[in-house]
Amino acid sequence: MAATITLGAYAQRTDGTTKSLLKAEQEFAEAVAKNGERSAFNSFSANNALVFRPNPVNAKTYFANEPGTKDLSWTPDYARVSRSGDWGVTSGAYVVEGASKAYGEYLSVWKAINGKWELVIDIGASHNKPLHPVVNSFVEAKDYFKPQFLGPKQIAAGKEIILTTEKTLSAMIKSHGIGAFGGFLNPDSRVIFPGYEPIIGKDKIVAFYNSVMERVTYKTTDADKATGGDLAYTYGVATVDYRTDLKETFNYVFIYERQPDRNWNLIEQIYTPTAK
Secondary structure, rough: OHHHHHHHOOOOOOOOOOHHHHHHHHHHHHHHHOOOOHHHHHHHHEEEEEEEEOOOEEEHHHHHHOOOOOOOOEEEEEEOOOOOEEEEEEEEEEEEEOOOOOEEHHHEEEEOOEEEEEEEEEEEEEOOOOOOOOOOOEEEOHHHHHHHOOOOOHHHHHHHHHHHHHHHHHHHHHHHHHHHHHHHHEEEEEEEOOOOOOOEEEEHHHHHHHEEEEEEEEEEEEEOOOOOOOOOEEEEEEEEOOOOEEEEEEEEEEEEEEEEOOOEEEEEEEEEEEEO
């Protein structure tokens, strides 16, 4: 038992790099294969971690009542860590084994807590067996920055900036249509939407949204920003009016990156249907 605990702590150890985050996620996947989801999620999740199954629920609470299945596997193809080294994001393809295989994409947000990476957000969206490989994008921060002092007022102010950005996005879409997304996307931005393989690239994302959605509105539940001031996430509920006169609600998680002009752009978005 002591050896298992020591190994897990070492595997999650962070040096503030994307490489260390990918190592932690590899060990996480190996723990699922060896010990099952319940044990692995309990070991790798922060106390306040949220998993979307499909609505957000505390990870430790959820897996306390789940069987320890070992049929989930995944491979990251995208990873970023904040310049403060204490906040990161990964995403990629997952497979669930069984009588018939299930496929999809996941997105996870991680935080460095007491010197090790811990999962704080986990969400996935299903699709058919993928036909197109995704090129890996593992990005290390260009420099290191962490403020010497960051009190409650500064944290609240930073969070409010992200919330305001998302309110502005919703307002622009309402006023100018789905094409307004173009002003909030990085050139290499990614979208994970149920039923579709990852949509990568600003132009492809705008074309996708225009082809599928008549309109979309977002109700943000919460937001968080890395102490390095360069990455942030939001989550909440999106209501999509399709061009086919149908409407559907989704849980979403968005990842934002601060640009040199101080604006915040979307670098990754994932949607999963809410519970019916």
